[in-house]
Amino acid sequence: MADKVVRVLVGKPGLDGHDRAAKVMARALRDAGFEVIYTGIRQTPAQVAQTAVQEDVDVIVLNNLTGAHLEVFPLVVEELKKRGRDDIYVLATGVIPFEDVEPLKEKGIDEVFGPGTGPIHVINWIKEHVLGEKQGE
Amino acid sequence: MEDRKKIAEVKEDWLSTDYAKFVAKVPERKQPFMLDSGIEIDPLYTPADLDEDWSYLERLGFPGRYPFTRGVYPTMYRGRFWTMRQYAGFGTAEESNQRFKYLLEQGQTGLSVAFDLPTQLGYDSDHDLAIGEVGKVGVAIDSVEDMHVLFDGIPLDKVSTSMTINAPAAILLAMYIVVAEEKGIDRKVLRGTIQNDILKEYVARGTYIFPPRPSMRLIADTIMFCAEEVPKWNPISISGYHIRESGSTAVQEIAFTLGDAIEYVKTVIEKGMDVDKFAARLSFFFASHNNFFEEIAKFRAARRVWAKIMKEKFGAQNPKSMMLRFHTQTAGSTLTAQQPLNNIVRVAIQALAAVIGGTQSLHTNSYDEALSLPTEESVTVALRTQQIIAYESGVADVIDGIGGSYYVEKLTDEIEKRVWEYLDKIEKMGGMVPAIEEGYIQQEITDAAYQYYKAVAEGEKVVVGVNKFVDPNEDLTKFHLHRADPTVREKQIRKLKELRAKRDNQKVRKLLDELKKAAEDENTNLMPYIIEAVRARATLGEITDVLREVFGEYRPPVIF
Structure with a gap:
């Protein structure tokens, strides 16, 4: 696994146009050694899933800051299933309250990174779960 | 004043003796001290640090006089405080109307409307793309009927209303005018602002609909219409x-803001309107960030540069055309989810910088906004912060109380110099539209954002409560999202159905067809057509769809 280059799609599903965090995330992931694709803003869940499949990514990092995450993020998982690619990890980032973490996980989101977290937490998660590297604190 | 040269000599001496000895014993915290703008900060500023040709009358002058460095009005806050204007809006028009009334009762002096994203993007609430977004980040407005509810019981001839709306700004302005007229209020007395600034949507905010060229035309249409009709x-x-x-x-x-402004002015002038006929009503909106002196200097520099642009580049004659009047909001991105009460202090410092910097109106953020929409309690604290600055701090009793600070004057000059460098570069690229189309502006912003992120991540920049003075027992799982009523979309859909059932659909169709024809002719001002469609109860989505059909939709380059 050591030589594997992890491919990550940073996705902005929904109408949210605030993409500073998504862009910083994309760049931080690239600096961490991953291959990164960014969808740009205002993508439908189907567009995000389609890009993920086309680009054959290992992980999708979703970001939304409007509070539409409960409605929009699970739709991405569904669209991946339709394409037979629910093996792709889906991570949720943005202004997500703790009470939404379980509902998101139940709907197929692998991990949730809410307020107070940053790219470093996402990077560590990917290293641990995709590359199998143990992460110290 | 003593001789500049003499001061410079003594400063040199001081630096090489007292100062150097002290540094040798106790090294400074940073080497060098820098502003995010790339300006290095000296330990101390004196009259000798100002440019050799520095002239009080040329660079500062007097308040209300060119180049307006010290303020746009002769008395500033000695006459009237800035307008305290908290941005609000969520859920249905009914709910937002309640919040507006609450804020007015608390002593707020102007309204500021937040719209939900479907409204900002010209979709009715029943559109598929509106799923999950109706009433979330602002109020849902589908037709002039919703607008009536939003301003119910609010005297539109007395309050000023700011609306954060861009791509469909012409339509929301039309709705506001129609609401006022149906209440018997003349459009000539209406006071307020539509944001209507599309260029920054392409580079920063994301709620564009049409490509740049037709968008610029819509903006020119609204500016020219208002100059005649809504003065x-x-x-x-x-x-x-x-x-x-x-x-x-x-x-x-x-x-970049002044670059955008130059583009708007050029567009309207090219359409044949004299600069002094509209320029006095151009307004601006800036952030107030953490660095206290840098922000104050920024506001002062902005005023001076704009005055020069209007006078020298566009040949404005009326001093009002040269006045940069602006609204300020404290910087939301500086709010932390961790230890949220600390945000009250951040907001107070930023607000103070905005007031000392001479703002015309101000929104102070609420301390809980890193986590969710603000509660009534947090938004009241934010408003009280402004009232404390106004009534207790004394900073409003004198004009530009910090003017003449050697540091602030030097910074004002430095910022101005660097702004001109960017403006020259943008002009060489052919203006802001090509600079945006080539992705230059987006790349500059994204690079700066990443530098900031890295500085915080590496601990070079301290954020209290985040990367230093962290509370190990803090439990971030406690926070709850202010949830918009999940039934807002259903309610809006029901209202849309009722509207479409009771209005004169033939008339709506006819007016939309006329709008379409008008849109196809670049030289026709669209505002009167939009107003008539709105009056006939055409919806926001229907009107925008007509324009989408004629103008097309913008597809941006992806840059990170």
Whole structure:
């Protein structure tokens, strides 16, 4: 696994146009050694899933800051299933309250990174779960 | 004043003796001290640090006089405080109307409307793309009927109303005019602002619909219409706020905003309107960030640069055309989810900088906004912060109380110099539209955002409660999202159905067809057509769809 280059799609599903965090995330992931694709803003869940499949990514990092995450993020998982690619990890980032973490996980989101977290937490998660590297604190 | 040369000599001496000895014993905290704008900060400023040709009368002058460095009005806050204007809106028009009334009762002096994203993107609430977004980040407005509810019981001839709306700004302005007229209020007395600044949407905020060229035409139409018909209205608020929030530096914020402004002025002049006929109603919107002196200097520099642009580049004669009047919002991106009460202090410092910097109106953020929409309690604290600055701090009793500070004057000059460098570069690229189309502006902002992120991640920049003075027992799982009523979309859909059932659909169709024809002719002002469609109860989505059909939709380059 050591030589594997992890491919990550940073996705902005929904109408949210605030993409500073998504862009910083994309760049931080690239600096961490991953291959990164960014969808740009205002993508439908189907567009995000389609890009993920086309680009054959290992992980999708979703970001939304409007509070539409409960409605929009699970739709991405569904669209991946339709394409037979629910093996792709889906991570949720943005202004997500703790009470939404379980509902998101139940709907197929692998991990949730809410307020107070940053790219470093996402990077560590990917290293641990995709590359199998143990992460110290 | 003593001789400049003498001061410089003594400063040299001081630096090489007292100062150097002290540093040798106790090294300074940083080497060098820098502003995010890339300006290095000396340990101390004196009259000798100002440019050799520095002239009080040329660079500062007097308040209300060119170049307006010290303020746009002769008395500033000694006459009247800035307008305290908290941005609000969520859920249905009924709920937002309640919040507006609450804020007015608390002593707020102007309204500021937040719209939900479907409204900002010209979709009715029943559109598929509106799923999950109706009433979330602002109020849902589908037709003039919703607008009536939103302003129910609010005297539109007395309050001023700011609306954060861009791509469909012409339509929301039309709705506001129709609501007023149906209440018997003349459009000539209406006061307020539509943001209507599309260029920053392409680089920072994201709610564009049409490509740049037809968007610029719509903006020119609203500016020219207001100049004739709604003379007290600000038809545009040229905004650096979102550019800054996207991660730009203070210098970039001013440079790109004024670059956008130049583009708007050029467009209207090319359409044949005299600069002095509309320029006095152009308004601006900036962020107030953490660095106290840098922000104050930024506001002062912005005023001076704009005055020069209007006078020298566009040949304005009326001093009002040269006055940069602006709204300020404290910087949302500086709010932390951790230890949220600390945000009250951040907001107070930023607000103080905005007031000392001479703002015309101010929104102070609420301490819980890193987590959710603010509660009534937190928004009251934010408003009280402004009232404390106004009534207790004394800073409002004198004009430009910090003017003459050697540091602030030097910074004002430095920021101005760097703004001009950017503006020259943008002009060489053919203006802001090509600079945006080539992705230059987006790349500059994104690079600055990443630098800021890295500085915090590596601990070079301290954020209290985040990367230093962390509370190990803090439990971030406690926070709850302010949830918009999940039934807002259903309610809006029901209202839309009722509307479509009871209005004269033939008339609506006819007016939309006329709008389409008008849109196809670049030289026709669209405002009267939009107003008639709105009056006949055409919806926001229907009107925008007509324009989409004629103008097409913008597809941006992806840059990170």
